[in-house]
Amino acid sequence: MNAQPSGYYAVIFTSKRAAGNEEEYARVSESMDTLAAEQPGFIGIDTGRSADGVGVTVSYWETAEDVARWKAIAEHDWAQQRGRDVYYEWYHVRVAHVERAYKFEKSTGGNEQ
């Protein structure tokens, strides 16, 4: 695998969806992603959600200050408040510092580290 830049931050959001409000949730979730992408220090976001309702979203940020700023915005956002009551059975948030990163892409077939 190819070594990649590290030293940035990952916010790992794992959750279990509560039943219902599918369209509203999709709309709010997309608007939150858009809002995140507009913030300083935003690098990117990856999301997967399985049929059992468990989802993992990881957003990447340049610095700890960028993470703190985004956390404050997200917590005061309407979606966050409504999320606790309506959208989720539970969610966990983990703020982590990326120490090492590697990637594999079929087109390059790289095997270096």
Added chain:
Amino acid sequence: MNAQPSGYYAVIFTSKRAAGNEEEYARVSESMDTLAAEQPGFIGIDTGRSADGVGVTVSYWETAEDVARWKAIAEHDWAQQRGRDVYYEWYHVRVAHVERAYKFEKSTGGNEQ
């Protein structure tokens, strides 16, 4: 949200599935999860994969040594080798140190940090 223990490690595996081999992939993926859970220092694992084939799996480990040991096992595993060629268009691996963690659960309704 309730403050949670931190100081452990998260291995963030994001990937894009290549088409095909669905049953084989499901079987190999499950056996890799089982193998991970048998290793020293394993804390847990969360996975979500969306309909577009993008998936995010995060495994949690007590120490950096536990992560390194698991990485060596996974890289030499058949599934890993075959994964590069057959299962994935691309994948990224990020090793991150969890600095802060919070959780919300509907049953407790906690709002502390």
